[in-house]
Amino acid sequence: MAESEAIRSQNALAAAQMYYLDHMKMETIARELRTSRSTVSRYLKYARETGIVEIKLRSPNLRPPHVQLTLAQRLGISVHVVPLAEATDAATILDRVARVAALVVSDQVTTDCVIATAWGTTVSAVSKHLSSREVSGCHVVQLNGAGSHHSTGIEYASDILSRFGAAYNATVHQFPVPAFFDFAATKDAMWRERSIQRILDLQRRADLAVFSIGAFRSGIPSHVHASGYLEPADYHTLMRHRVVGDVCTYFLRLDGSSEGIEVNARSSGCPPEALRHITRRVCVVVGASKVLGTVAALEVGLITELVIDERTAVKLAHHFGLV
Numbered sequence: 001m002a003e004s005e006a007i008r009s010q011n012a013l014a015a016a017q018m019y020y021l022d023h024m025k026m027e028t029i030a031r032e033l034r035t036s037r038s039t040v041s042r043y044l045k046y047a048r049e050t051g052i053v054e055i056k057l058r059s060p061n062l063r064p065p066h067v068q069l070t071l072a073q074r075l076g077i078s079v080h081v082v083p084l085a086e087a088t089d090a091a092t093i094l095d096r097v098a099r100v101a102a103l104v105v106s107d108q109v110t111t112d113c114v115i116a117t118a119w120g121t122t123v124s125a126v127s128k129h130l131s132s133r134e135v136s137g138c139h140v141v142q143l144n145g146a147g148s149h150h151s152t153g154i155e156y157a158s159d160i161l162s163r164f165g166a167a168y169n170a171t172v173h174q175f176p177v178p179a180f181f182d183f184a185a186t187k188d189a190m191w192r193e194r195s196i197q198r199i200l201d202l203q204r205r206a207d208l209a210v211f212s213i214g215a216f217r218s219g220i221p222s223h224v225h226a227s228g229y230l231e232p233a234d235y236h237t238l239m240r241h242r243v244v245g246d247v248c249t250y251f252l253r254l255d256g257s258s259e260g261i262e263v264n265a266r267s268s269g270c271p272p273e274a275l276r277h278i279t280r281r282v283c284v285v286v287g288a289s290k291v292l293g294t295v296a297a298l299e300v301g302l303i304t305e306l307v308i309d310e311r312t313a314v315k316l317a318h319h320f321g322l323v
Contacts, residue, residue, distance in 0.1 A: 094286050096309070118270075144175065147176070177196065209282065253296060294306075
């Protein structure tokens with residue numbers, strides 16, 4: 001018999017007290033409550049979602065102090081601002097944001113979940129900190145191809161996908177196509193193949209998307225720009241179109257528009273109109289160079305949950321005139 005909301009809340013409170021205050025292991029809590037470890041995990045998730053438990057980290061140096069709430073209210077999305085020490089270097093910032101993002105992602109994975117993930121420096125870092133979940137029937141699908149004229153890209157993308165698959169005991173589906181085709185007509189022909197249509201269909205059926213913002217220049221370069229995926233002529237085209245960043249190797253202007261950008265016609269990345277159909281879309285952002293790309297993604301409604309370092313969050317708030 002299904003438990004009532006009142007009993008569920010009581011059990012969630014008891015589990016949260018034992019886990020967060022008494023520092024008991026989940027196996028011990030399960031014995032105390034005479035239930036399973038997976039049920040304890042669900043109680044803890046319920047406790048966080050309903051406000052029984054609130055976990056907050058805030059740097060004493062964060063100015064203004066309410067930037068997280070301010071951004072969330074202005075943007076209409078969930079925002080997680082990761083606090084930083086004043087002298088934190090770029091690699092440490094990436095690692096700290098990735099750890100928080102991994103918790104955010106794992107918290108949203110449920111049985112039979114289809115997770116669509118992009119590849120790149122930031123998502124790779126997130127994948128290394130994913131928490132295992134006792135779920136079944138999950139699938140992980142690659143959102144954009146990773147091949148180039150230098151490499152198939154399979155090994156790089158496979159490592160990221162494999163970590164997602166291992167964390168959630170999920171079936172992994174790679175997307176064995178180039179990041180950018182040489183000719184748009186070649187992409188159009190490939191998209192008619194049944195093997196490719198199967199991956200595209202799985203992307204469309206995804207419940208959760210995980211991605212970052214690509215930037216031409218950053219403290220830790222975006223993998224697509226640091227690894228020679230694009231030619232100088234491509235960058236000339238992108239600058240001519242005033243592109244500010246990309247999502248899943250799909251390029252955007254500051255206002256979120258992407259029409260007429262020739263490189264997009266050759267990209268295997270998930271276009272904005274397709275990405276928006278995925279209900280939960282977690283975007284992980286590290287570094288000031290990604291502010292304008294993040295603005296573009298927000299303008300076109302690609303983000304439902306943003307995980308961002310505090311310095312970049314303040315710059316984003318400045319852009320919107322919130323501070």
